[in-house]
Amino acid sequence: MERYWNEEIECASREDMKKLQDERLAAQVKHVYENVKYYRDLMDEKGVKPEDIKSTDDLHKLPFLSKADLRDAYPYGLLAKPLSECVRIQSTSGTTGRRVVAFYTQHDIDLWEDCCARAITAAGGTNEDVCQVCYGYGLFTGGPGLNGGSHKVGCLTLPMSSGNTERQIQFMRDLGSTILCCTPSYAAYIGETLHDMGYTTDDIKLRAGIFGAEPWTEEMRHSIEKSLGIKAYDIYGLTETSGPGVSFECSEQTGMHINEDHFIPEIIDPETGEVLPEGSVGELVFTSITKEAFPLLRYRTRDLCVLSRKKCSCGRTLIKMTKPMGRSDDMLIIRGVNVFPSQIETVLIEQGYSPNYLIEVDRMNNTDTLDISVEMNPDQFSDKVGDIQDLEKSLAGAIKTMLGINPKVHLVSPKSITRSEGKAVRVIDKRKLHD
């Protein structure tokens, strides 16, 4: 029996939802135009007035916002409410360039936590559950978002944050955690540590996991589900739109329902900016129609995915997005070929290797090099050098079949690649140092 947090919205008819979106969008555009000079200038430049936007059909007339705009307008340039009404900031990790700071009024926090409550409910969560949140707390949105959602649902919430994995497992066993929220790479590590400590899935009560904040593959999902004895649900979001909970997976596990009463999605051609029809692969763009303090209109996420209104067996009518095929930031262009780390991860898991790996890209004599360090599976180890080199060659061959380019594979000791407690670092692109 499928449970909903807000059935009226989650299962609304298309007509009702569109009507709600139309009203909210028109009001939001007016709010932004009046209060955000940065965006007003962009609209004026395009010759668009708030009264031109009457419904979602007019959305395409609005100018885009990109990460570059957020950096230009840092820190207060996109703020739409006086600071006296704002109660919180969250921020991106800021690993590339200047960090993004997002502002929240209490209303914004409530709607964000409500979105997370929908995700927890879709994963089967109720007030009977013990929800262990091992996303980082602090500026990162993961911890605070799921923490708030878990409170709303009424779960007993364990605000663990990430790290100290043996203690995580101790709490998980002692308090009987039933739901785990963290990054998929940390979930994999918790599973590995559980078994290293001599426990099995019989020693824990977990039954669901809500994992997001980084790309992960179906193969990784199966491996985590097996290792922790759970059903693993994907959750999506970004600091710019609020945080996790922009979309979430249901029992069907075939993509994430977007909370489109708050966030209107579009898919565009990343080159031309043209809106693409449903079913096309393209860049995901979000318009926040309910947020007060930091309401981004037509924000380009750089995530590549597909939208679908195909009927879902869970009963929700919210539009679904596929798991992002990669953030355009994650995409590597190696010898002219587009490479996503997730493709390499798929091959590794298929071939029985651990999903902990490190990709190093460099340039030697004007040719790109691709080196992949992979943890050896202890069962495959042989005393003969040639046997290990054969394993490396065979894995390199499988990766070449997937990518179309030849990597150099280096087998390293089991568990020697640094485990991640938050977002995993899988790629080192040394070419940037030379450019």
Next chain:
Amino acid sequence: MPSNSPVRQISVFMDNKPNQLAGVMSILKESGVNIRALSLADTKDFGILRIIVNDTDRACETVKSAGYAAAVTPVIAISIPDSPGQLSRVLDILGGDGVNLEYLYAFTGASDRSVSFVIRVDDIAAASESLNKGGIIQLTENDISEM
């Protein structure tokens, strides 16, 4: 242990970075295992440590529980006089019977008039029979641990 049962060698995967060998040695030191023979194969990317010890089961368990990839492989150990031409004779015997050698390494035996070798072949039974016929002394794991 029957006299013709092969000697067990432990091999350990070594990443190509500092302190790898030192790490394994320190673990073995703490478990009180004594190394009788040792060789290190190296490639550009990784190395393989191969050792014969006085307590194979304990050493292997210790190294594996410390997280290293390790394997136990049967090998042949022989003892031959320490004089010119002896190894050549052994190789001629094996070659004459079509036994293919993977690798070998020398270690010091109990006596200063003899020298010992670890020999890794794919077909242990054939190699053992060939050496027997040729009158080469094969060592057991017990012989080595009592050295």
